[in-house]
Amino acid sequence: MTELLAGFQAALHWSVLLSILLGSLAGIFVGVLPGIGPIVAIAVCLPFTYGMPPLAGIYCGAFYGGAVTSILIRTPGEASSIMTMFDGYPMARRGEAERALSLAFASAFIGGIVSAVFLALAAPQLARFTTRFGAAEFTAAALLAAICVCRAYSGRFIEAMLMVGLGLFVGTVGIDPTSGERRFVFGAEGLLSGLPLVSVAIGMFGMAQGFVLLGSMPRPLRDDSTIDRAGVRLKHFLEPFRYPRTLANSLGIGLFIGVLPAVGAALSTSLAYFAARRGSSSPETFGRGNPEGIVAAEAANNSNSGGAMVTVLTLGIPGDAVTAVMMGVFLVHGVFPGPNLFAERPELVNGVFASLLVINVVILAILVLLVRYIALLVRVDPRVLGIGILTLCFVGAYSVGNSFSDVWIALGFGVFGWFCAMSGLPAVPLVLGMVVGDLFETSMRQALAISDGSFMIFVQRPVSAVLVFASLLMVAWPLLRGLFGTAKRISDIDSMAQTPAPWTDGTPPDKPSSNAAIRDTGASR
């Protein structure tokens, strides 16, 4: 408890509060501006932020900001704000924009606070558990994280796996930390310390997006009449508590999804929204301005952040792409996330807990006071935005090591990121592969050295065996689901064939082929 209070004391220092304020403002702006997400802002600002609070401010602020445009102009600022749009925009159209915004911000605030409390309570417990992790367990956890990354890209598993592999390879460039050998440096002294994660992230996300925005024309807004009605009403701030079951379910879904590696907030908002609709006594009102829809989406959206930080702090495995880049802050300052962090740097960890609580209060205060003006950001010309982002990317990449070679690396990855986007190759797995790959290689080589090259070590240790089994299950699940689905359909066909039908003329029809039966039952692969 005294450590937590010390964390609050650190978080309430004026310099930290100022950085939280600036980070939160940046995050809200990023959330409001369609076309750029928190990862772009964090990648670009990473070299200038000398601590976690401003980055966490950007991270959390973007979730809040995304709701503004979803509600006012039916344009989600972030992918995770899509569900908010379904009920927020109709509510705004019928003249209740202030109620919709108030509901969204209040639900997001509750989600953010619960998320921070969860982090403060769960992370130390999980850290105690993970202190018993050995090299085999960390290897299996890293493997599971990599597979989760790929599974998160439903329908693009091969593409995601390709990019994870590429990220894994890119992470090996430089001096091998175990043997000291130089790997794939091609004689370039600048590559001895490897390809910097920050430059790669700035290139893949920041520069690629900046170039694309440069080539974009301003899009006409579908309906900007609601922008002028942006505002909040404090009396609606208590309204989320009128839906306690929806609120509780959504918070739980957000926290759980946040903990899972690589699965982002967009999934948690979808699950929470549809769960609320299913449990509602009037599901037909969802999508037409039902306040429960907004409560479900925003509570789940903002409760994601704490769960994602749990895996970063306790295992050193990022919960999503944003936290993967944020881990760069730790690494740049020689801090290695993992179970030992809690024992070696308790003040740092408690500072993160306290900062998350303070950030949510600061963000809410900013929105209550300034939402009317923040909403005007949607009219910013994307080309101007692109130029600004590129300017920031230059100095961001340069200041990693005060070297122009880092800028060239970022530019190279920026071009690659743009080509990947056009080719349907996802960029996030490459960065996640770089981050997770380091842990994977180090742990695996340690584990195999202990077992003298035998892979049985990964199944002989119970926790590692469970994680390996989970990984295999995740890879094999689509195949198993297909097999089970086919078996069930065959069983359904057989039972249909055996059920006597009320033939009007006493003559049964021909037995249908299995394909026709599948079509008739509406089953699909």
Add this chain to the structure above:
Amino acid sequence: MPDPLQGQAGGARPPDTDQAIRGQRLLALVLTSLVGVGAIVMFMLAPSLITDYRAGTPFFESPAFVPRFALVLVAVCAIVHVVRVARGASLDAGEELDDEDAKRHVVLLGIVLFAGYVLLVPRIGYALSTVVFVAAAGALAAIGLRRSLVLAVLLGAAAFLLFVLGLKVWFPEPSLLGWHR
């Protein structure tokens, strides 16, 4: 709304959509093939690209183990993806980069412009280079000459104040402006 990349069953697509899809598919094939071939080449050259590589080292002690594993993964996935794309699998652009409306030639020229920016900074200094870059980028993006110049001066000044004076980011002395020394 039907996905243009997947096509509409039973109906004709506009010719420019067809062309765009073909172009995208060709780019995907070329890029993935290059990545796959690169992975195979790097795999074969790994022993010579790792200093003091010893062939008899146990695999788990070898610095080539994980890189080669990664390269095999990349090569196999690249081959599978190339085959799938060649057979007509859809290319999902995803939500990571909103690329739909971007003019390709502007993006390409923007990349060249940025490369010029990187080359200019050590020669004429950060502030001046930023002004030149922003003005040129504004002209390229067709935001108007006056807007470009105003933006260039404002952004250049703001960037200099914030990063050089505020955050003390160090830049080398401009080589072309040192004539007076």
